[in-house]
Amino acid sequence: MFQPEILSLLDESPPLPARSRLMPMKPMNDTLPIQESLSSYFVRLARKHSCSPMTLLRNEVLAWTKIKYSREASSRFTSNYIRTMNGVSFYAKELAEALNNLTGQSELDRCSFLPLTEVLDPRGNGLLHHRPHWCSECFRDWRASGNEPYFPLIWMAAPVKFCKTHQCALSDTCPHCGQAQPFLPKHSYLDHCSHCGKWLSTSTITYLKNIDDFSLYQYNSIEEMIVNGWRCSSLLNSSSFINSIKVVAGELYNGSIYEMERELGFPKGTVSNWSKSNVSPSLPNLLSFSYSLGVSPLEFITLLENQHIHPNIVMDHRKQASKRKGLSVDEFSLVKSVLDSIISSGISEKSVQSIARDLGYTVTLLRYWFKEECQAISRLYREYKNSCRIKNEQKDIDVVKDIFKRLTDKKTKITNRILQNELSFHGVILSRPHVLAAVEEERKRRLLFQALTI
Template sequence: MFPLSLKNNFNSQDYTLERTSFPHRSCLNHLEIQGIQTFYIESLTGYLSRLSQSHNLPVGILMERELASLVGKQHGGANLHKISKFTDALNGTGVMASELTDALQQLTLKSNLKFLTLVPLAEVLPHNGLLRPDRAWCPACYEAWQEQGQIIFDPLLWTLDCVKMCPYHQCQLVLECPHCCQANAPLAWRSRPGYCSRCDGWLGSSTTLERESDQAWSKDNWDWFTWTANAVGELLAELPQLVVSFSRDNISRNLRVIVDHLCEGNIADFARHLQMPKNTVWLWCKGRNLPKLNALLRICYCLQLPLKSLLVGLDEGKLSWSIQRDNQFQKSSRNESKPFESDRVRSYLESIVSSEELPPPSMEEVARRLEYDRRTIYRHFRDLCQAVSLKYKRYRQESHLDIVEQVCLEIEEIVNQLHTDGEYPSEMRVSEYLSKPGYLRYRKVRNRLEAIRNEVLSQPID
């Protein structure tokens, strides 16, 4: 029923009643999207984190209370415990991203949230290797936004696995918190932009630390990673304005045009320029398979083309090889087969085993630092590799046990406080106060909660 208002009719000296309507209200805050039509358009997980913060609720609680009924349960629904290992998919091209987008648009009455994901590119980008499993960020961006009083948010660009550096500050993206040295999930129970979801430490910094991986990048690598970040950023910025539909047929057709124009139809010659298997390139040109984003970028880089042109349409008159960039990939390919430096690798592995570096690196990280395939190193130094892996595994186990004990102590305090306040210490109520609510999925933690709850409830309230 609409409210009624009185209207004075001065001619007839009587009053009439008119209906007054109000605009439809959103269930959740109508939060403005950050970075729209720029390189740094916001990610959907970042938007959800800011939305939760605006309601003064942990992300997990907001999802369970408001989104659970709107998101399909076959993919874990809105239960953050169930999808904790797959939250990167919420920014991707699949069903999880599209369903969360639809649910948030319904609750916030905010349109165009699909551009906070890669859903508009679902037809042309394979999901394998598209997004990194852990959160990445630029400390300099966080720091600058805070100093300038701007809204802090997490751009979609940082979620892509091929983007390794910030195009604005020319620094490598960070993957571990400088305070607790742990990686963050793209979306966690207590996620909020600019802060670690594990220890709540501030992630911004006005100075970027020079790391060993930075030193390993050659000038060619810097050029490649800089170009990649800018190329992907341009595409993300233009997506909301593009009216064309993306089709996998466009890619195969454009690749055939390139092969015909530059290599006289010789796919094998085209593959040699790219330093890629000719069978793989043949399947792309025939439309049998889709090239991954990194492969599309490599083609565009060698041809000096914007990424959009390969996805939509080409100007044949501007097609040409960049000899310098072509040679760069050939040089990179030759470096991959460089001689194995046995003494250097052995010495480095021994130093890792005896060092006190915390956290100790995994074998995957060691292989990346040495710039060799992990299997190659393992083939030469099986015992040392096993020692490195064992050291890493023990550290992870010890760290896990320490956190479990810490969570159990927190649970004891929370249950006692809730009981004192006259509230039943249910699992949901306890999780709202836990620093790491995700640990409730472990049996030891749940048993501890049950034991403390039984003990406390058997005592009378003072």
């Protein structure tokens, strides 16, 4: 006969499920490119608690952070600082962590750009829009399908100015009262104006006929950062970034980072500073840089030593260089014959850069396909420049000798002032080392001559 087990219920208390101070709430679409932003999550969380976003912030959340807040500075706080909760700032870190603790959620940092903290400028220059942007069509679709409207993180990124789904420009002012919206509105309805309360969706939408390559590239790259950034966060650090710069500079630019930044059209010192780990790039600079190399920022940062960047897809939008995708057999043999004839002549009066320009290609492409030929031409060009320098120096020395001879013949005392005037008349600069050495030599010779004739 079945004997039920006797439980010692009086001795044991049942396990208590985990509790959180605030309602546990998942971010919208947290594994998709339209992943919710942290500020949007915050506003929806406030509605779940039937309070305004500012009430939730001031009365509950700030106490869990190191953020200093005073009512006197509240307008600066909401206009300047709170928007950075979607970025890589101190505010993003503190608020994501506090909301993780308060809601029992994990990894709310993915609702911001925090997974990219180590590879982006910590000041967040060019990272976020200064005011919320939204797609009217997305708001309309979500309402029509009964989904809760929210602000995806990708709308927060400053380089993103259009909705890829609807091919239309994002809006940033209320279509009824014309006001810009705060990141934490007075109420907690994200698709309604914080000032007049009306719906932010409008029927007057600017559809984009053509989205240029670079804008689309920026959108896709940021989308990739949002979806995959946290997945490869162990590789998203400054040493991976520096390593990738060195690998590409070694492969394509003779190991010279200065040459790399010059070829890619960046101001002197920009990429070299990144490679010294004391400066991280702003998002717009990182996008321009990787675009010039024909890869996405994540592909670039996670580049391994044995991977190659193929410069036949290099598109240097800054310099509007030739945008050819590789070389046909005919083009290849034509370029090769030009380079070979320069090499066989034993002299190159032009640099590889200007030869590339004459041929209508980027120097990066030329160096990729004709590495040895380019090295040989660079050597010939250096020799040519060196011989020009020697010739020019000899001309200066001849001028000095001529001046001394003429003035000595006329028995003119050669003072520094007279010498300077004579040299500048012939366009020779006295302070240059070879000129000074020649003057010194002539003075000695003159003294010797005078000693002998006395």
